[in-house]
Amino acid sequence: MSKDGTAPDVLAFGKHPLPPDFPVFYWVRLQYDDGGPARARYLGSHNGLEIGYCHHGEGVFAVGGRLFHFGPGFVSVVPPMSPHHTWSRKGTRCEWSFALTDPDRLLFGGPVKDLALFDTTRFAGPRFPNLLPPAEHPHIVSLITRILDENQEKRPYHEQAVRACFLGLLVELNRLAGPARRRLAPVPCPVDQVERLRPALQLIQTRYTQKLSVAGMAERCHMSKSNFRQVFKQVMGKGPYQYLTEARIARACLELKENKKKIEAIAWDNGFPSPSCFVRQFRDIMHMAPRRWARLHGA
Helix, strand or coil: CEEEECCCCEEEECCCCCCCCEEEEEEEEEECCCCCCCCCCEEEEECEEEEEEEEECCEEEEECCCCECCCCCCCCEECCCEEEEEEECCCCCCEEEEEEEEEHHHHHHCCCCCHHHCCCCCHHCCCCCCEEEECCCCCCCCCHHHHHHHHHCCCCCCCHHHHHHHHHHHHHHHHHHCCCCCCCCCCCCCCCHHHCCCCHHHHHCCCCCCCCHHHHHHHHCCCHHHHHHHHHHHHCCCCCHHHHHHHHHHHHHHHHHHHHCCCHHHHHHHHCCCCCHHHHHHHHCCCCHHHHHHHHHHH
């Protein structure tokens, strides 16, 4: 973490050294802003199961190719090697705490075979909600906050308490994921492939209001357009233009919730070439008009 409490301006991929006796790593009260160039940007992909808790603020949490809105009390669940990042509503900061662990090592000291409860790949994919609101998932929120609080308080038997909470959390997450089915194990994206996309992902995060082209993003990544499209879809689950559009829509939703600006201004301020284009693409992604969405979700 930087001196002012913000998340570091780096791309953090790969392995974090988890202590052998108690393999849990914590980040405490990291602050994220709206991704503007004057502040830090953080994009991560880790070698373990990451859980998080939002202390305050509102914004968007990206996991792989999906974007989720969050507010105070929301929790995150990110499976191993899934690229993810966070940004707050314009002009504000949000604050998160996280814990990273290898459930097999934490609870059994090593790999566990043929036990679906420990298959963290079940917490990935388009059907699993990686961001959970407190009103809908109080048990999961309670377990995650307990894990983070135990690290801060360091009371007697806190390691045993954390292990017990993680076991309970895995049970609740598997219930949320639904019945386990026999299937081929998914192949995780290689770390180097995600790393190659770093310039494009940071460009989308920090310059989404500007005119961006697939050719320009590919050039920043030192890749041909065709190779860039292929790698982007492999890692993010969708093409670069679709991801850029959804990122702009997610940002626009934060402004629609405030109900302080006209639709036309929101369209221009979030990188859309025209208000009509914004309305059309908003309908395609959110399945309703921006004005209706604002009435349903506005302050």
